[in-house]
Amino acid sequence: MDESRGRRLLGRVTAGIPAREDPVTHVADLPGRSATCVPWPSWADPAVVRAFGDCGVALPWAHQAEAASHAYEGRHVVVSTGTASGKSLAYQLPVLSRLAAGEKTNALYLSPTKALGADQLRSVSSLDVPGVRAASFDGDTPMVERDWVRAHANWVFTNPDMLHRGILSQHGRWAAFFRRLGCVVVDECHSYRGVFGSHVALLLRRLRRVAEHYGASPVFVLASATTASPASFASRLTGVPCEAVTEDASPRGARTVVLWEPPLLEELTGENGAPVRRSAGAETSRILADLVVEGARSLAFIRSRRGAELAALGTRRILSEVDPALTETVAAYRSGYLPEERRALEAALLSGRLLGVATTNALELGVDIAGLDAVVLAGYPGTLASFWQQAGRAGRSGDSALVVFVARDDPLDTYLVHHPAALLSRPVETAVLDPANPYVLAPQLACAVAELPLTVPELEMFGGAAAQEVLAELTEQKLLRRRSSGWYWTSRDRPHAEVGIRGTGGEQIAVVESDSGRMLGTVDPGSACFAVHPGAVYLHQGSSYVVDELDLDQGLAMVHAENPDWTTTPREIVDIAVLSTQEKQEFGGVSVCLGEVAVTSQVVGYLRRRPSGEVLDSTPLDLPEQSLHTRAVWYTISSPLLGPAVGGRPRVSASASTSASASADGEVGTGGHRVGTESAGPVGTGEEPLANGRGPVHEGGGRAPGSAGLIPARVPGALHAAEHAAIGLLPLFATCDRWDIGGVSTAWHEDTGEATVFVHDGHPGGAGFAERGYAAIVPWLAATREAIVSCECPTGCPSCVQSPKCGNGNDPLDKAGAVAVLGTVLGALRQHGA
Numbered sequence: 109m110d111e112s113r114g115r116r117l118l119g120r121v122t123a124g125i126p127a128r129e130d131p132v133t134h135v136a137d138l139p140g141r142s143a144t145c146v147p148w149p150s151w152a153d154p155a156v157v158r159a160f161g162d163c164g165v166a167l168p169w170a171h172q173a174e175a176a177s178h179a180y181e182g183r184h185v186v187v188s189t190g191t192a193s194g195k196s197l198a199y200q201l202p203v204l205s206r207l208a209a210g211e212k213t214n215a216l217y218l219s220p221t222k223a224l225g226a227d228q229l230r231s232v233s234s235l236d237v238p239g240v241r242a243a244s245f246d247g248d249t250p251m252v253e254r255d256w257v258r259a260h261a262n263w264v265f266t267n268p269d270m271l272h273r274g275i276l277s278q279h280g281r282w283a284a285f286f287r288r289l290g291c292v293v294v295d296e297c298h299s300y301r302g303v304f305g306s307h308v309a310l311l312l313r314r315l316r317r318v319a320e321h322y323g324a325s326p327v328f329v330l331a332s333a334t335t336a337s338p339a340s341f342a343s344r345l346t347g348v349p350c351e352a353v354t355e356d357a358s359p360r361g362a363r364t365v366v367l368w369e370p371p372l373l374e375e376l377t378g379e380n381g382a383p384v385r386r387s388a389g390a391e392t393s394r395i396l397a398d399l400v401v402e403g404a405r406s407l408a409f410i411r412s413r414r415g416a417e418l419a420a421l422g423t424r425r426i427l428s429e430v431d432p433a434l435t436e437t438v439a440a441y442r443s444g445y446l447p448e449e450r451r452a453l454e455a456a457l458l459s460g461r462l463l464g465v466a467t468t469n470a471l472e473l474g475v476d477i478a479g480l481d482a483v484v485l486a487g488y489p490g491t492l493a494s495f496w497q498q499a500g501r502a503g504r505s506g507d508s509a510l511v512v513f514v515a516r517d518d519p520l521d522t523y524l525v526h527h528p529a530a531l532l533s534r535p536v537e538t539a540v541l542d543p544a545n546p547y548v549l550a551p552q553l554a555c556a557v558a559e560l561p562l563t564v565p566e567l568e569m570f571g572g573a574a575a576q577e578v579l580a581e582l583t584e585q586k587l588l589r590r591r592s593s594g595w596y597w598t599s600r601d602r603p604h605a606e607v608g609i610r611g612t613g614g615e616q617i618a619v620v621e622s623d624s625g626r627m628l629g630t631v632d633p634g635s636a637c638f639a640v641h642p643g644a645v646y647l648h649q650g651s652s653y654v655v656d657e658l659d660l661d662q663g664l665a666m667v668h669a670e671n672p673d674w675t676t677t678p679r680e681i682v683d684i685a686v687l688s689t690q691e692k693q694e695f696g697g698v699s700v701c702l703g704e705v706a707v708t709s710q711v712v713g714y715l716r717r718r719p720s721g722e723v724l725d726s727t728p729l730d731l732p733e734q735s736l737h738t739r740a741v742w743y744t745i746s747s748p749l750l751g752p753a754v755g756g757r758p759r760v761s762a763s764a765s766t767s768a769s770a771s772a773d774g775e776v777g778t779g780g781h782r783v784g785t786e787s788a789g790p791v792g793t794g795e796e797p798l799a800n801g802r803g804p805v806h807e808g809g810g811r812a813p814g815s816a817g818l819i820p821a822r823v824p825g826a827l828h829a830a831e832h833a834a835i836g837l838l839p840l841f842a843t844c845d846r847w848d849i850g851g852v853s854t855a856w857h858e859d860t861g862e863a864t865v866f867v868h869d870g871h872p873g874g875a876g877f878a879e880r881g882y883a884a885i886v887p888w889l890a891a892t893r894e895a896i897v898s899c900e901c902p903t904g905c906p907s908c909v910q911s912p913k914c915g916n917g918n919d920p921l922d923k924a925g926a927v928a929v930l931g932t933v934l935g936a937l938r939q940h941g942a
């Protein structure tokens with residue numbers, strides 16, 4: 109294939125776009141690499157080597173052999189290499205070699221999703237190595253088969269949910285399996301982050317404890333996408349020291365990576381008259397259609413299932429006008445499809461019968477698809493690990509391929525397409541998890557004690573003092589009994605069923621279709637008012653429903669199927685109180701704090717909007733207040749630093765400007781990474797002009813040196829805008845989703861006595877995001893300011909300071925004021941040595 113295929117495809121997808129609308133903000137050519145193969149390790153069983161050879165693997169790549177040897181020789185290891193770099197072989201080789209040699213040993217494989225577990229079982233079974241009895245044990249395993257698996261399987265494929273509820277909770281029935289447990293495989297371990305990751309970390313400690321009880325001490329083999337500090341992450345996740353193998357020896361094709369910002373729409377405006385851009389989904393359909401016309405096998409990653417379906421439809425619509433025969437070569441792919449449908453789609457894409465597939469991240473993990481001609485990413489997938497994982501589906505075996513990152517209309521994506529280094533030159537972040545979160549620790553310790561009485565020496569593996577405190581509370585609640593030998597579970601019932609490891613506990617709200625009585629899914633209690641309030645549009649597996657009733661007492665949301673051409677946005681009022689300040693640093697009029705807060709929120713209504721952003725109407729709601737104890741990072745600014753003139757202090761604004769947040773549903777965020785993405789331009793007093801040429805703040809009178817120079821009336825809007833943009837940018841440092849965090853800003857806060865901007869975790873007890881914000885305060889706020897400055901809109905738009913979930917209808921928002929405030933804060937931080 110032509111070396112410059114990526115460049116040629118780029119020429120095709122930009123052909124015909126007028127220069128003034130040129131969406132391409134950056135192009136980077138990433139070189140390819142050839143494979144480094146090594147001989148099979150001497151310990152590898154010949155039958156296994158033969159089986160791999162029959163599947164086209166003549167020799168292992170160097171990193172595979174290295175990781176496999178660590179595992180075989182009993183050292184815990186994490187292999188952290190790129191997409192499709194053959195991580196499976198790294199754990200298959202040692203496990204299969206022992207089983208093929210007839211050793212009486214067992215292995216346990218854990219994957220974050222059932223589908224991935226099924227794929228991996230299929231791959232192991234297809235090798236057909238003698239002596240291997242591999243079987244899955246998950247929610248789909250029929251009861252009649254479960255006994256067989258427990259008694260006979262020597263390699264069990266499961267997931268953390270089943271390990272928690274179905275295996276550890278009744279470990280006595282698995283005694284024979286545990287006695288011989290020699291290896292635990294933790295696949296795609298980078299996805300264990302945030303609250304879910306914290307649960308899994310404690311679950312793995314429980315697993316180790318139970319295995320030890322039966323006399324086994326398994327070796328852990330972890331597979332991860334490329335991440336920073338994989339060894340320390342793997343060690344935190346498992347609680348045992350892990351070696352890391354990171355040198356990727358698999359072959360990789362060259363890639364042309366293009367950053368793409370859709371143009372502003374001339375004919376449409378959004379909330380408060382703000383300019384809006386063409387949607388990333390529509391833009392992606394257009395690009396995908398061009399690629400299909402070129403005969404390029406392409407994948408487009410879209411963040412929602414519905415978005416993936418819509419992008420496929422959009423692509424087909426465009427193609428039907430060009431060449432109707434090509435419409436057949438385009439499809440959507442997402443979880444929720446039957447395994448056979450997914451297999452058929454994968455095969456069709458690999459064979460070239462399908463050319464364009466619009467997918468959710470279902471095709472990101474574990475699916476054996478690589479070597480495509482092009483990948484389009486509609487929006488930042490949340491982490492660099494995901495970005496590279498998705499981009500890695502393009503360009504293998506020496507082919508040059510095209511990767512297009514299309515920005516959505518939000519501050520983070522806008523920042524990234526204008527700061528390529530933040531996307532292309534940064535080391536991938538490590539995942540954040542916080543197993544010491546008491547909201548996670550308490551239910552996990554209850555399960556651990558119910559499994560086996562906990563002794564004092566075992567405290568250390570669960571976090572030492574933090575665990576001791578939690579145990580004391582559980583004892584006080586009479587859930588445990590303390591004896592001299594340790595802690596004992598008091599009830600006959602096991603706590604496991606009550607403990608949801610993917611959220612932060614509490615009774616889940618069931619979402620039920622009224623007509624059929626079918627349960628569609630569950631929603632975290634903390635986010636129910638937000639996600640399934642009456643009138644809300646609820647999406648499930650690509651289908652759309654509208655909520656008729658939310659009964660919080662019964663834990664039920666009743667919905668009916670409906671596919672309206674509008675979406676809903678809840679309106680929420682939020683209040684925040686500081687419970688304790690754990691860290692505080694003073695920087696001459698600016699202080700930066702980390703601590704515990706109580707966030708009280710109430711959904712008071714919702715907006716209906718068209719996909720274009722146009723608001724149809726606003727409906728009031730009467731729902732109860734919700735309270736969330738969590739962690740926050742906040743900064744305060746003294747009056748002289750805000751005010752316009754020396755002596756001209758801003759009056760305190762009586763009405764606090766708050767913005768909504770605190771949704772605890774959806775994916776749990778991940779780990780963060782402190783990076784050097786500081787703004788290229790000077791950051792100081794907020795004097796630099798905005799990109800639109802407007803000077804930022806010139807409000808009469810003199811100004812104290814370094815102050816923001818804002819008259820009091822502008823302070824709430826300035827803080828509010830600064831808070832929105834900061835929420836938008838935190839995912840760059842804390843690798844959470846913007847929906848995992850929330851914020852409140854106020855011109856005067858009663859606990860701090862000053863103008864304050866809070867950004868808080870959306871999960872009870874926190875998931876480590878606020879800590880990341882605190883640790884990266886300067887680069888985070890510098891990036892925030894830079895994102896606002898570089899946005900070309902005049903007074904604020906979704907690309908900079910408007911928030912899609914604002915409880916105050918994005919009002920007041922003062923874009924220039926936000927730049928001034930952030931400039932002042934950064935000036936103070938820098939001047940005082942932050």
Ligand SMILES: Nc1ncnc2c1ncn2[C@@H]1O[C@H](COP(=O)(O)OP(=O)(O)OP(=O)(O)O)[C@@H](O)[C@H]1O
Pocket residue numbers: 163164165166167168169172190191192193194195196197472473474475476
């Ligand atoms: N040493 C090798 N030589 C040739 N092909 C190999 C080798 N090792 C693995 N492969 C092939 O590479 C492909 C990707 O392997 P695998 O799915 O294990 O990668 P992965 O790193 O787990 O992928 P993902 O990033 O999707 O998790 C498979 O088709 C596999 O057969």
